[in-house]
Amino acid sequence: MSPPTITPPRTDLAYLCCLNPACRTTLSVDRVAFACPECGDLLDVVYDWDRLPVPKRLSDFQAKWADRLEPLNFSGVWRFRELLPFAPPEQIVTIGEGQTLLQVADKVGQYVGMNPGRLRLQYEGMNPSGSFKDNGMTAAFTHARMVGAKRVACASTGNTSAALAVFCSATSFGFKAIIFIGSGKIAYGKLAQALDHGALTIQIVGDFDDAMHRVRQVADRLGIYLMNSVNPYRLEGQKTIMYRVLEALAWEPPDWIVVPGGNLGNSSAFGKAFIELKHLGLIDRVPRLAVINAAGAQTLEQLVGTHGMSWLDGLPDMKVADSYYMKLDEAGSKASTIASAIEINRPVNLKKCLRALDFCDGVVRQVSDQEIMDAKARVGAGGLGCEPASAASVAGAKRLREEGVIAPSESVVCILTGHQLKDPTATVAYHGTDQDNFEKVLGSRGVRRAGFANRPVIVPNDLDDIIRSIALYSESEG
Numbered sequence: 006m007s008p009p010t011i012t013p014p015r016t017d018l019a020y021l022c023c024l025n026p027a028c029r030t031t032l033s034v035d036r037v038a039f040a041c042p043e044c045g046d047l048l049d050v051v052y053d054w055d056r057l058p059v060p061k062r063l064s065d066f067q068a069k070w071a072d073r074l075e076p077l078n079f080s081g082v083w084r085f086r087e088l089l090p091f092a093p094p095e096q097i098v099t100i101g102e103g104q105t106l107l108q109v110a111d112k113v114g115q116y117v118g119m120n121p122g123r124l125r126l127q128y129e130g131m132n133p134s135g136s137f138k139d140n141g142m143t144a145a146f147t148h149a150r151m152v153g154a155k156r157v158a159c160a161s162t163g164n165t166s167a168a169l170a171v172f173c174s175a176t177s178f179g180f181k182a183i184i185f186i187g188s189g190k191i192a193y194g195k196l197a198q199a200l201d202h203g204a205l206t207i208q209i210v211g212d213f214d215d216a217m218h219r220v221r222q223v224a225d226r227l228g229i230y231l232m233n234s235v236n237p238y239r240l241e242g243q244k245t246i247m248y249r250v251l252e253a254l255a256w257e258p259p260d261w262i263v264v265p266g267g268n269l270g271n272s273s274a275f276g277k278a279f280i281e282l283k284h285l286g287l288i289d290r291v292p293r294l295a296v297i298n299a300a301g302a303q304t305l306e307q308l309v310g311t312h313g314m315s316w317l318d319g320l321p322d323m324k325v326a327d328s329y330y331m332k333l334d335e336a337g338s339k340a341s342t343i344a345s346a347i348e349i350n351r352p353v354n355l356k357k358c359l360r361a362l363d364f365c366d367g368v369v370r371q372v373s374d375q376e377i378m379d380a381k382a383r384v385g386a387g388g389l390g391c392e393p394a395s396a397a398s399v400a401g402a403k404r405l406r407e408e409g410v411i412a413p414s415e416s417v418v419c420i421l422t423g424h425q426l427k428d429p430t431a432t433v434a435y436h437g438t439d440q441d442n443f444e445k446v447l448g449s450r451g452v453r454r455a456g457f458a459n460r461p462v463i464v465p466n467d468l469d470d471i472i473r474s475i476a477l478y479s480e481s482e483g
């Protein structure tokens with residue numbers, strides 16, 4: 006191993022720092038870098054908190070509510086700007102993201118096995134592009150503007166590309182969207198957004214992991230600004246999801262945060278949020294974190310659960326991950342799940358997620374496509390609808406309840422990462438009456454029954470028949 010790089014002390018209030026404790030290279034925020042130039046590791050945005058004006062109490066942020074005509078206070082990301090202070094306020098790119106909701110969901114809670122009032126859903130589908138990605142995009146676009154970038158690119162399972170396309174089309178700073186998607190791998194709602202918002206959409210033969218690999222090469226070669234969650238500014242924005250959860254709970258941390266895991270940006274950002282809040286003395290208790298993989302894309306669960314990988318003070322044994330990836334390649338194994346948003350086998354933020362798990366006493370589980378689709382139907386029937394990947398959080402919470410890891414009296418927040426309308430194909434296949442379609446979309450993935458299906462009633466175009474079917478429905482409702 007090369008000797009630790011001696012880095013001069015920095016005078017800037019915010020800068021980038023390599024995650025590797027044996028390297029710790031630092032870079033100014035005027036630089037564009039998505040990996041450490043010395044060792045290739047991930048980069049963190051770090052702050053000189055001692056010299057920054059940070060509110061004494063989280064409740065001080067409530068003062069911003071009185072001034073919502075100021076766009077930075079209206080934004081659910083930037084009203085917490087003192088906790089992500091890397092940008093001059095006049096450079097901030099906002100489209101009003103982060104107007105989200107923490108909802109008590111007792112019917113879903115009952116399904117999960119929680120006591121009344123204990124399960125909440127953090128609904129990130131309310132963002133302008135319909136997913137949590139807008140939290141990260143506003144921060145990354147702000148940085149792109151700071152460095153004068155115009156062409157911005159990402160690889161995506163759909164939501165990142167939708168958010169990127171929305172930010173390019175809804176702002177007037179001359180941003181041009183270039184997105185890379187795997188062939189046949191993205192849900193129609195998301196593809197529709199990318200196309201409608203005018204993004205250059207490059208569909209490559211391959212899956213997300215292939216697209217991610219290529220977009221990094223292309224961004225490097227052509228000097229295009231990369232908007233995936235290897236971009237550390239994305240994660241700064243995504244920290245605010247946790248601030249809004251705390252805000253909705255009158256600043257009292259819940260016992261658990263449960264989040265789906267794909268590229269592991271959210272879980273990494275949540276961990277960083279709590280590390281910083283604790284460091285700043287703004288919380289005294291840290292929630293536990295549960296990261297939920299889909300069974301067809303279970304890299305994190307395998308590496309942590311089966312292979313015992315952990316943070317180890319910043320020096321996790323990455324050889325374990327490398328040999329896992331090699332085995333996947335040898336077996337020609339590709340990620341495959343109905344939760345296409347998290348159909349990812351090589352999560353780029355693995356290391357940061359290990360840090361989050363370490364700090365938040367975290368657990369990792371995998372859930373099957375059956376569990377995901379059933380949980381999604383329960384969310385739809387008992388709360389705000391979500392796409393399959395989001396329902397992994399609810400399915401994961403149920404699993405952890407059944408195992409006794411989560412107690413029924415604990416306060417649990419499941420993150421609903423994306424809107425229901427993102428993936429109508431999965432929803433209609435689950436509820437619909439077309440058996441061939443069920444087999445094609447779900448049966449082929451091992452989903453055997455649509456236990457919570459709300460079947461449409463097919464009736465002749467006849468008034469009496471229609472009235473009879475409503476009467477039958479009313480009787481069955483009791």
Ligand code: F0G
Pocket residue numbers: 136160161162163164165166234265266267268269270271272346347392394395422423
């Ligand atoms: N839920 C939804 C709806 C997503 O779109 C994603 C990721 C995740 C969960 C996983 O989040 O990567 O932070 O662990 N979607 C990315 C995309 C990969 O390209 O839209 P993560």
